[in-house]
Amino acid sequence: MKHNIIMVMKRILFYLFIFSFVIASRAQTATIDSNSKPKLVVGIVVDQMRYDYLTRFYNKYGDGGFKRMMDEGYNCKNNHFNYIPTKTGPGHASIFTGTTPKYHGVIGNDWYEKELRRNVNCVDDNSVLPIGTTSNDGKRSPKWMLSTTFADENRLFTQMKGKTIGISIKHRGAILPAGHTANAAYWFDYEHNGTGNWISSSYYMNDLPQWVKDFNDSDAAEKYFKVWNTLYDIDTYFESGNDLNTFERIFKGMESATFPYDLEALKNENGNFQIIADSPFGNSLITDFTLKAIDAEQLGVDEITDILTVSYSSTDKVGHDFGPNSVEVEDTYLRLDLELERLFDALDEKVGKDKYTVFLTSDHGAVDAILYLQSLKIPGGFFDTRKMKEDLNIFLEDQYQVSNLILSRINNQIYLDHDKIKSEKLNLEKLKEAISIKLLEYKLIDRVFIASNINQFGGQHGYLENLLSNGHNQKRSGDILYVYNTSVLPDSQWNRTGTDHGTGYNYDTHVPLLFFGKGIEHGQTFKRTEITDIAPTMSALLGIGFPNASTGNILDFVLKQN
Incomplete structure (x- = not known):
């Protein structure tokens, strides 16, 4: 017992x-x-940054910016966009939603909206009011984006206690990353001779916070009306071509696209505050405003994770104007490196080392200036899309005795007038086939696809077909899609100098992906990663739900294992 x-x-x-x-x-x-869990996640998008800008300018970067991310964090060296078109709006949406335009619906910066029968911008919203300006540039919101971002999921997970703030020169660069539930998104009022203030919309607030008003009243933007000269001796910029060439945009009031640029003297003829956005000082202004936001919004001060999205837009502006091989682009990245160092130093002080996590990527790359490539006997050219539309409508009228059957040609897509086709009892499929055959007669067009076929694409089809499928939204995209040869741009006064983007070729798809900070391993990989992998990886780090339409994979090798 x-x-x-x-x-x-x-x-x-x-x-x-x-x-x-x-x-x-x-x-x-x-x-x-x-x-x-980090107290703050900072998602940085560098607009129009090709991956090779990390390696080309590496020896001139300091230790506190790009190199710090590589030395302390993780470098995904073979990171790509997995859809067409590679544009700013779709890029920002895809990075933060973890999916492609096929599901999040942002199929371009602008597209032809079939129900409205007109083009719309990806953040247009006439139901909201501009805040901080009287300009229509304040009538913006994320309403066209159909899915959540990981910032939205963090807000839901924390019962809306974790803050989200989005900041960019461009409205779409501020709005789309921050998602639908953001506390605020702020962008710079520079277009159409804007005020030079930071503004928002009534989607987020009824009035600007006092700290934003104080920042605007301080004339912080005006101080950048100054001379832009090279950061270092121009003769040491061996990584770029000659400063004097015929491949770059010339600002009004100048005789050549050469240093120095006196922004104060140039502003009246070049859109006033637009000239700041078109210089590296636009990125400096973004850092100024971001540091003020971190303080004023008390980001990262408690244990509930906040999300800050920062899109450096002026790299895109400078890139479009001057092209990847320009001294101007190199100088802009050397200066951006110092801005990143300034931001990281402030995060160390305000949030604490190893208490925040940062990722940095880009929304797309860019092709070298076409005239520059042609001077080196590399194939490339300009395609006249306006004339193509006129020619196609004439061709269709001859064939079917019906005028103006093509409503729009945008984002390398053809939109047909379905109402007219139906009323005239035309055979839609035969009509699309006739247009496709006609398009293939153009020397600079490589391939043509009919949307009804695109919808059936799957993993067994080629690489290009999958990119088109991922970028195609059945309700919003056009009837016919066409793909240029490599290094071909739409012909316009802007594309004749500088550069553009939008294709599925490597110069547009291959962009940096760097992680560092809390919870991040140190290392590098040549394994292929895709832009849609970022959001699920950050969601996994935070232990929150994935964005509701996410199709990417967790990059588990980037995350420290407990």
Whole structure:
């Protein structure tokens, strides 16, 4: 009897020990999980940054910006966009939603909206009011984006206690990353001779916070009406071509696209505050405003994770004007490197080292200036899309005796007038086939696809077909899609100098992807990663739900394992 009692007591003690061990383990795990979360996640998008800008300018970068991310964090060297078109709006949406235009619906910066029968911008919203300006540039919101971002999921997970703030020179660069539930998105009022203030819309607020008003009143933008000269001796910019050439845009009031640029003297003829956005000082202004936002919004001050999205837009502006081989682009990136160092130093001080996580990527790349490529006997050219539309409508009228069957040609897509086709009892499929055959007669067009076929594409089709499929939204995209040869741009006064983007070729798809900070391993990989992998990876780091339409993969090798 006594033996049995002792045995029972031992079992009770054993189970109590196991129970207490499990409880302690769970408590420890919970503590580890809680402590492993960063107090602030900063998602940085550098507009129009090709991957080779990391390597081409590497020796001139300091230790505190790009190199710090590479030295302390993880470098995904073979990171690509997995859809067409590679544009700013779709790029920002895809990075933060973890999916492609096929699902998030942002199929371009602008597209032809079939129900409205007109072009729309990806952040247009006439139902909201401009805040901080009277310009229609304030009538913006994320309403066209159909899915959540990881910032939205963090807001839902934290019962809306974790803040989200989006900042960019461009409205779409501020709005789309921050998502539908953001506390605020702010962009710079520079277009159409804007005020030079930071503005928002009534989607987020009824009035600008006092700190934004104070920032605007400080004339922070005006101080950048100054001379832009090279950061270092121009003769040391061996990584770029000659400063004097015929491949770059010339600002009004100048005789050549050469340093120095006196922005104060140039502003009246070049859109006033537009000239700041078109210089590296636009990026400096973004950092100024971002640091003020971190303080004023108290981002990263408690244990509930906040999200800050920052899109450096002026790299895109300078890139479009001057092209990837220009001294201007190199100088802009050397200066951006210093801005990143300034931001990271401030995060160290304000949030704390190893208490925040940063990723940096781009929304697309860019092709070298076409005239520059042609001077080197590399194939390339300009395609007249306006004339193509006129020619196609004439061709269709000759064939079917019906005028203006093509409504729009945007984003390398043809939109047909379905109402007219139906009323005239035309065969839609035969009509599309006739247009496709006609398009293939153009020397600079490589391939043509009919949308009804695109919808059936799957993994068994070629690489290009999959890119088109991922970028095609059945309700919003056009009837016919066409693809240029390599290094071909739409012919316009802007594309004759500088550069553009939008294709599925490597110069547009291959962009940086750097992670560093809390929860990030140190390393690098040549394994192919895709832009849609970022959002699920950040969601996994935070232990939150994935964006609701996410199709990307978790990059588990980037994350430290507990």
